[in-house]
Amino acid sequence: MLNKTFYERIWKIYWNDDIKIVLKWFDSERVTSFRVNTLKSDKNEIEAFMDENKISFKTLDFLKGAYIIDKSNEFFLKWSKMFYDWKIYVQWIASLIPWMILDPRSGEKILDVTAAPGSKTTQMCALMDNRWEIAACEQNQIRFDKLAYNIKLQWCNIIKMLKMDANKLKDKIPWLYFDKILFDAPCSAEWRINLKNEKSYWFWSVENISKKQKIQLEIFENIIPLLKVWWQLVYSTCTLAPEENEEIIDMVCRKYGFEIMDIDLNFEFARPWIKEFSWNEYCDDISKTVRILPTSVCEGFYVANLRKK
Ligand SMILES: C[S@@+](CC[C@H](N)C(=O)[O-])C[C@H]1O[C@@H](n2cnc3c(N)ncnc32)[C@H](O)[C@@H]1O
Numbered sequence: 001m002l003n004k005t006f007y008e009r010i011w012k013i014y015w016n017d018d019i020k021i022v023l024k025w026f027d028s029e030r031v032t033s034f035r036v037n038t039l040k041s042d043k044n045e046i047e048a049f050m051d052e053n054k055i056s057f058k059t060l061d062f063l064k065g066a067y068i069i070d071k072s073n074e075f076f077l078k079w080s081k082m083f084y085d086w087k088i089y090v091q092w093i094a095s096l097i098p099w100m101i102l103d104p105r106s107g108e109k110i111l112d113v114t115a116a117p118g119s120k121t122t123q124m125c126a127l128m129d130n131r132w133e134i135a136a137c138e139q140n141q142i143r144f145d146k147l148a149y150n151i152k153l154q155w156c157n158i159i160k161m162l163k164m165d166a167n168k169l170k171d172k173i174p175w176l177y178f179d180k181i182l183f184d185a186p187c188s189a190e191w192r193i194n195l196k197n198e199k200s201y202w203f204w205s206v207e208n209i210s211k212k213q214k215i216q217l218e219i220f221e222n223i224i225p226l227l228k229v230w231w232q233l234v235y236s237t238c239t240l241a242p243e244e245n246e247e248i249i250d251m252v253c254r255k256y257g258f259e260i261m262d263i264d265l266n267f268e269f270a271r272p273w274i275k276e277f278s279w280n281e282y283c284d285d286i287s288k289t290v291r292i293l294p295t296s297v298c299e300g301f302y303v304a305n306l307r308k309k
Pocket residue numbers: 095113114115116117118119120121137138139140143164165166167184185186187219
């Protein structure tokens with residue numbers, strides 16, 4: 001069982017029916033989703049494979065190349081040649097969203113700050129069709145090895161891998177080097193909690209949330225010099241704690257003058273931000289950040305789209 005404080009916080013963050021949706025999520029069977037790796041395959045091949053094997057799937061209007069299937073088909077999928085050939089990559093739907101917002105364009109230099117195991121880096125590389133420049137940083141050796149493995153087998157060959165602490169990047173890379181940055185932060189991962197699996201939550205505590213906030217803030221401060229003025233940084237987490245979401249964005253904007261930009265996400269479960277939590281009131285523009293409510297097709301997530309001023 002999760003402790004009482006966890007539930008009390010949910011009642012402070014969400015309202016009415018959304019509370020029921022959130023509580024149900026922690027106890028429910030997750031769907032399986034994946035994306036086509038366009039560096040190795042395409043929509044036609046994947047859909048023909050699904051039809052041949054009578055696997056029914058859903059797609060989403062706002063996310064091209066993503067598929068949702070019933071959990072019962074996951075085992076089959078993971079033993080298929082498609083999977084072993086890295087033509088598909090199993091990934092949460094919500095985790096596909098940050099790059100869509102970052103929307104890389106021709107010639108841009110991009111940094112993925114905390115990149116392992118590389119789901120988002122490799123997605124980006126496929127979206128960019130192996131052109132231009134992506135740097136991917138990760139400090140943990142085991143996770144870095146996973147990142148390298150993922151990158152190699154997905155045929156992503158434009159990624160510069162940096163095995164180091166993201167806080168030190170500014171000592172190695174010229175300042176104002178990057179056009180766009182993705183900071184998919186290490187977080188308390190509350191949306192990953194599954195009550196059927198104690199390993200997913202035994203470590204939950206308010207202290208852990210505060211610890212994660214400190215880590216996020218430190219990395220944030222240290223990567224700011226690397227971003228060109230007027231360019232974009234997308235911040236995301238898979239947690240529902242306001243301290244790691246709205247509060248971080250509020251602090252960074254007040255201290256470093258970032259502008260919060262709109263997110264054009266036409267998705268019915270994109271829900272409002274939190275205006276205040278624990279007597280902390282956030283800036284008005286926090287309303288432009290997005291909390292995604294977990295549903296049968298998409299996990300919970302938080303994302304903010306920022307411009308450096
Ligand atoms: C949420 S995960 C990133 C997931 C990744 N973006 C993806 O989509 O596959 C956060 C990662 O940040 C790494 N990390 C934490 N602190 C770091 C630091 N100071 N420098 C570099 N990486 C760090 C963790 O080891 C972890 O792999």
